[in-house]
Amino acid sequence: MRNLFSWRLPxxxxxxxxxxxxxxxxxxxxxxxxxxRVSRSTSEDFLRVLEHLQDRIWLPYQVASEFINxxxxxxxxxxxxxxxxxxxxxxxxxxxxxxxxxxKIFNEAGRIxxxxxxxxxxxxxxxxxxxxxxxKCFRExxxxxxxxxSPLDPKQxxxxxxxxxxxxxxxxxxxxxxxxxELHKEGAERYSKQIPPGFKDEKEKNDERxxxxxxxxxxxxxxxxxxxxxxxxxxxEKKEDWWIKKSGExxxxxxxxxxxxxxxxxxxxxxxxxxxxxxxxxxxLKIEIKPRSIEETNSIASTEFIERTITSFGDAWKVEWxxxxxxxxxTLVQATQDSVNSMVNLLQEKGTNxxxxxxxxxxxxxxxxxxxxxxx
Numbered sequence: 001m002r003n004l005f006s007w008r009l010p011x012x013x014x015x016x017x018x019x020x021x022x023x024x025x026x027x028x029x030x031x032x033x034x035x036x037r038v039s040r041s042t043s044e045d046f047l048r049v050l051e052h053l054q055d056r057i058w059l060p061y062q063v064a065s066e067f068i069n070x071x072x073x074x075x076x077x078x079x080x081x082x083x084x085x086x087x088x089x090x091x092x093x094x095x096x097x098x099x100x101x102x103x104k105i106f107n108e109a110g111r112i113x114x115x116x117x118x119x120x121x122x123x124x125x126x127x128x129x130x131x132x133x134x135x136k137c138f139r140e141x142x143x144x145x146x147x148x149x150s151p152l153d154p155k156q157x158x159x160x161x162x163x164x165x166x167x168x169x170x171x172x173x174x175x176x177x178x179x180x181x182e183l184h185k186e187g188a189e190r191y192s193k194q195i196p197p198g199f200k201d202e203k204e205k206n207d208e209r210x211x212x213x214x215x216x217x218x219x220x221x222x223x224x225x226x227x228x229x230x231x232x233x234x235x236x237e238k239k240e241d242w243w244i245k246k247s248g249e250x251x252x253x254x255x256x257x258x259x260x261x262x263x264x265x266x267x268x269x270x271x272x273x274x275x276x277x278x279x280x281x282x283x284x285l286k287i288e289i290k291p292r293s294i295e296e297t298n299s300i301a302s303t304e305f306i307e308r309t310i311t312s313f314g315d316a317w318k319v320e321w322x323x324x325x326x327x328x329x330x331t332l333v334q335a336t337q338d339s340v341n342s343m344v345n346l347l348q349e350k351g352t353n354x355x356x357x358x359x360x361x362x363x364x365x366x367x368x369x370x371x372x373x374x375x376x
Contacts, residue, residue: 007258011270019268020284023230025057026220029066030236031274035159036074038296039149045293046274047162049281059167060219061174062212067163072154079152085142089135172219180208183218187211196254200241213241217257221264230268231261234277242271 006015035043050057059067151157175183187210191199198213205212224231235242242257243250253271261269272280275298282289 007262008255010252011268015268016270016284019230019232019270020280023056023232023268023270024224024227025053026223026231026233027057027059027063028216028233028235028237029063029070031234031277032063032067032163033070033074034236034274034297034300036071036078036151037300038293039145040151041290042293042296043159045289046278046297047159047166049278049285049287049289050163050166052281052285052287054166057166057170058223059171060216060223061172062216062219064167064171065174066212071157071160075152075154075157078149082142082146082149082152086139089139089142092135172223175215175219180215183215184208184211187214190214194241196241196256198241200239213237221261224261224265224267224269228265228267231265231270232277233269233271234274235271236274238273 201210
């Protein structure tokens with residue numbers, strides 16, 4: 001009975017052991033493009049796993065084509081994102097030095113407040129120095145991230161060279177025009193019945209690209225059937241037309257995919273998100289993989305990490321330095337607690353009587369409302 005319904009039952013430990021010993025590892029476009037969104041150390045760990053498995057790796061033509069076509073775009077996006085961060089830091093510095101706006105805030109607070117704090121404007125040099133030092137801390141950290149990031153120049157791309165070498169002779173052939181036309185028709189019918197994978201792309205993409213995931217799936221099935229081989233599919237995808245989710249968390253591959261593979265190929269099949277693949281590779285292959293690599297791969301979760309960084313930085317210029325902001329920064333750059341605390345301490349040391357909204361040194365009820373002000 002287990003054999004009849006293996007596609008619907010949780011796999012046993014023996015199932016996974018057999019897969020890792022014998023399966024061919026297939027990768028999707030996101031899992032490869034994500035190598036450009038992480039640090040060099042993380043991408044090197046991933047490539048080392050591929051090198052260990054080099055006799056058991058394969059790429060569908062659909063994946064290879066998408067990777068080649070989008071590689072430069074991703075690299076340029078990452079490079080521009082770092083440039084935007086550094087530019088944003090300079091803008092933030094200039095905005096914080098805008099004493100005209102600061103004076104306006106206090107003048108609007110009332111005559112008593114304005115007159116009582118007027119003498120502090122003489123301390124603006126110390127204020128500027130504190131701002132410059134904070135910007136320097138941020139800038140040095142961002143520049144360090146830039147230096148240790150995966151390639152940010154398409155002409156100096158060690159990832160491309162390594163992948164071209166590892167997958168030489170291990171890429172499937174493209175379908176001809178007639179076959180693609182047939183698959184588009186089949187895909188349209190499957191999508192109308194919400195048969196995975198790919199139906200989630202139907203509304204998001206209006207042209208033939210919406211069938212990309214389905215064509216990828218067919219290429220995997222054809223390859224596996226021709227070689228009668230089991231498959232482990234590594235993907236950066238997280239949509240519900242690939243995965244079963246509970247409470248928003250990925251639980252397992254869609255059982256429809258497991259069933260179709262079982263009926264078509266009569267071999268085991270499983271899928272991993274990229275970060276889980278690294279975790280399992282460390283366990284099953286006994287390969288040394290740094291915890292930071294797994295954490296970083298998890299953090300991008302197939303999103304454009306630097307794009308998220310830019311969005312967060314955009315908001316950061318307008319917020320006060322709170323515990324929440326400090327935690328955001330730790331998460332953002334995965335900085336050490338000591339380096340972040342040093343920046344906080346710098347603000348407290350240099351700016352206790354200058355950063356009114358953040359200062360605990362302002363005493364008296366007549367000034368209590370000043371703590372609620374925010375320098376912008």
